[in-house]
Amino acid sequence: MTTLLDKIHTPADVRRLGRAELPQLARELRSFVLHTVSQTGNGHLGSNLGTVELTVALHYVFNTPNDRIVWDVGHQTYPHKVLTGRRERMHTLRQLGGVAGFPKRDESEYDTFGTAHSSTSISAALGMALASKLKGEDRKAVAVIGDGAMSAGMAFEALNNAGVSHAGVNADILVILNDNDMSISPPVGALNKYLARLMSGNFYEAARQGAKAVLKNAPPLFELARRFEEHAKGMVVPGTIFEEFGFNYVGPIDGHDLESLIPTLENLRAKKGPQFLHVVTKKGYGYKPAEADPVKYHAASTKFNVDEGFPAAKPGGKPTFTNIFGTWLCDMAEADPRLVGITPAMREGSGMVEFHKRFPARYHDVGIAEQHAVTFAAGLACEGLKPVVAIYSTFLQRGYDQLIHDVALQNLPVVFALDRAGIVGADGPTHAGLYDIAYVRCIPNCSMLVPSDENECRTALTTAYRQNHPVAVRYPRGAGAGVAVQPGFAEWPWGKGVVRRTGGTAAESRLGQRVAILAFGTLLHPALQVAEKLGATVADMRFVKPMDTELVLELARTHDALVTVEEGCVMGGAGSAVLECLAAAGMAVPVLVLGIPDVFTEHGDPAKLLALCGLDAAGIEAAIVQRYGQRPVLAAVNA
Numbered sequence: 001m002t003t004l005l006d007k008i009h010t011p012a013d014v015r016r017l018g019r020a021e022l023p024q025l026a027r028e029l030r031s032f033v034l035h036t037v038s039q040t041g042n043g044h045l046g047s048n049l050g051t052v053e054l055t056v057a058l059h060y061v062f063n064t065p066n067d068r069i070v071w072d073v074g075h076q077t078y079p080h081k082v083l084t085g086r087r088e089r090m091h092t093l094r095q096l097g098g099v100a101g102f103p104k105r106d107e108s109e110y111d112t113f114g115t116a117h118s119s120t121s122i123s124a125a126l127g128m129a130l131a132s133k134l135k136g137e138d139r140k141a142v143a144v145i146g147d148g149a150m151s152a153g154m155a156f157e158a159l160n161n162a163g164v165s166h167a168g169v170n171a172d173i174l175v176i177l178n179d180n181d182m183s184i185s186p187p188v189g190a191l192n193k194y195l196a197r198l199m200s201g202n203f204y205e206a207a208r209q210g211a212k213a214v215l216k217n218a219p220p221l222f223e224l225a226r227r228f229e230e231h232a233k234g235m236v237v238p239g240t241i242f243e244e245f246g247f248n249y250v251g252p253i254d255g256h257d258l259e260s261l262i263p264t265l266e267n268l269r270a271k272k273g274p275q276f277l278h279v280v281t282k283k284g285y286g287y288k289p290a291e292a293d294p295v296k297y298h299a300a301s302t303k304f305n306v307d308e309g310f311p312a313a314k315p316g317g318k319p320t321f322t323n324i325f326g327t328w329l330c331d332m333a334e335a336d337p338r339l340v341g342i343t344p345a346m347r348e349g350s351g352m353v354e355f356h357k358r359f360p361a362r363y364h365d366v367g368i369a370e371q372h373a374v375t376f377a378a379g380l381a382c383e384g385l386k387p388v389v390a391i392y393s394t395f396l397q398r399g400y401d402q403l404i405h406d407v408a409l410q411n412l413p414v415v416f417a418l419d420r421a422g423i424v425g426a427d428g429p430t431h432a433g434l435y436d437i438a439y440v441r442c443i444p445n446c447s448m449l450v451p452s453d454e455n456e457c458r459t460a461l462t463t464a465y466r467q468n469h470p471v472a473v474r475y476p477r478g479a480g481a482g483v484a485v486q487p488g489f490a491e492w493p494w495g496k497g498v499v500r501r502t503g504g505t506a507a508e509s510r511l512g513q514r515v516a517i518l519a520f521g522t523l524l525h526p527a528l529q530v531a532e533k534l535g536a537t538v539a540d541m542r543f544v545k546p547m548d549t550e551l552v553l554e555l556a557r558t559h560d561a562l563v564t565v566e567e568g569c570v571m572g573g574a575g576s577a578v579l580e581c582l583a584a585a586g587m588a589v590p591v592l593v594l595g596i597p598d599v600f601t602e603h604g605d606p607a608k609l610l611a612l613c614g615l616d617a618a619g620i621e622a623a624i625v626q627r628y629g630q631r632p633v634l635a636a637v638n639a
């Protein structure tokens with residue numbers, strides 16, 4: 001049976017539908033998105049189910065792609081992708097070569113701006129709005145931003161700039177706040193309380209009821225929109241913070257009610273200047289398990305039966321590095337009352353649920369506010385506390401100046417637990433944690449520790465915690481080699497790496513010469529596999545900074561050539577540090593630096609992406625054999 005959705009290949013097809021057909025389209029779209037995520041077993045769910053009606057209404061009212069829609073974070077754009085010509089490809093969602101999980105300009109003209117790190121949409125939409133004014137083009141710019149993303153400073157920087165005229169020119173920008181009273185975790189902060197007041201006021205309920213009354217005899221569209229707007233404006237709506245920023249504020253309205261959304265959007269599209277629409281939605285709307293537990297249903301990590309919901313977690317699986325961190329954090333908090341744990345809105349992802357439960361007074365979810373998280377930690381450290389900032393490698397990029405200016409320059413003892421360091425996989429380049437080695441090691445006073453397995457991770461965290469200066473510990477998404485984790489608080493000898501395997505003589509080596517592999521982090525394990533085959537030496541360096549220079553120089557003296565491996569960018573990474581060390585010592589030793597090349601990685605299965613970068617065992621071996629396998633390189637170099 002042909003469905004309405006079958007007929008939708010572009011938003012123009014949506015705009016050809018009658019208004020009365022849109023609720024049916026929304027139902028079909030929600031079901032399609034739900035089944036897509038259930039079958040791919042990989043992707044965001046709650047936020048997508050919550051934006052189905054809003055997506056239909058936006059593409060129905062706005063002349064997309066001429067009118068620009070910028071989706072903040074963009075994790076809620078699966079309905080948008082379905083309506084904009086990608087329905088047939090959605091089964092490839094977040095897979096290598098498949099549809100991306102976030103908007104991507106090179107994927108579709110309807111993806112007007114690449115997002116994924118939150119709170120960028122208003123800035124981008126403002127740029128588009130003012131560009132169209134400068135170019136004399138008639139186009140609207142719409143930013144759709146969630147209540148969680150609205151808590152970030154960057155969103156307010158943009159509101160502050162958008163709400164005023166620019167040389168007498170007002171931006172025709174519409175900011176839509178998609179308020180579902182959820183971040184990934186339950187929302188935090190004063191803004192959330194403020195929005196709750198706006199929503200809970202009796203005017204919102206009256207507006208909902210009133211809207212129904214106003215619309216019940218369905219007058220002509222424009223008249224409908226005018227009446228609705230007058231009705232809404234007639235509410236005793238308190239002056240809102242958004243009006244203080246120079247926006248015309250409308251709402252809150254029901255973000256699942258197309259009868260409210262469409263006339264309101266039509267009305268706002270016709271208006272000039274900065275407009276702000278506050279819509280109220282439910283995360284997971286239309287799917288009972290997701291409505292009941294929006295935290296659990298933020299994203300799917302495995303295929304699931306729609307009728308049964310997410311399968312129960314299998315007991316006894318290998319602990320992830322995140323689990324190792326979460327356990328260590330609780331153990332150390334138990335042992336040291338000075339420990340304070342901070343997360344910028346990633347409680348679950350960073351493994352801090354248990355810590356929050358057991359140490360609520362020392363747990364801080366600061367919202368999507370990485371800059372604040374870092375400097376807040378600095379303030380705590382000034383007073384003798386021991387803050388641990390649990391932050392994804394990619395999201396610490398958002399607090400980089402604070403890391404330098406507020407923590408490192410003042411040499412404050414803050415531990416940065418950098419989860420998701422390395423290739424993350426399905427989330428793609430925006431979330432890959434590939435730059436932290438380079439961006440941390442260049443900062444004075446900062447140290448960077450790179451544990452190679454779960455037990456080493458626990459030890460590295462303790463070692464970092466025992467220092468009195470800023471220390472970052474990086475570890476990857478997911479599980480490691482499955483090494484048993486010892487309890488207690490063992491520490492590494494500071495600044496010392498360790499030789500894990502000693503290669504044979506040149507004659508004994510398959511390479512015909514002595515090669516040492518210096519591994520920085522979890523790539524130690526493929527390096528050991530390769531060394532076993534080639535007869536090479538392997539060192540687990542443990543520290544990028546301070547580098548174990550004695551070990552580097554000793555290996556250089558006792559081997560014909562070196563290899564460095566890291567799951568981080570080659571440019572400025574650990575391999576660069578080794579080259580700097582050799583140069584400082586005036587040692588001319590061939591060094592093969594293996595890491596992430598100077599390109600952005602794709603989204604997809606992390607193992608496949610690692611192999612594409614030549615960082616799986618086969619890739620590492622091939623690179624070494626190609627470089628060193630012919631004849632002793634020194635002879636080649638001096639030839």
Ligand SMILES: Cc1ncc(C[n+]2csc(CCOP(=O)(O)OP(=O)(O)O)c2C)c(N)n1
Nearest residue numbers: 047116117118146147148149182183184345
């Ligand atoms: C800078 C940054 N920090 C953290 C995240 C992780 N993150 C992704 S979605 C999300 C919650 C967003 O909440 P909201 O904007 O309300 O969207 P909803 O999921 O409720 O639709 C967070 C914290 C991110 N993408 N970017």
Ligand SMILES: CC(=O)[C@@H](O)[C@H](O)COP(=O)(O)O
Nearest residue numbers: 073075116349420424427477
């Ligand atoms: C959209 C977003 O930024 C987060 O939901 C992120 O995708 C979480 O990543 P993990 O799945 O690695 O926790």
Ligand SMILES: [Mg+2]
Nearest residue numbers: 146147148182
């Ligand atoms: Mg939200």
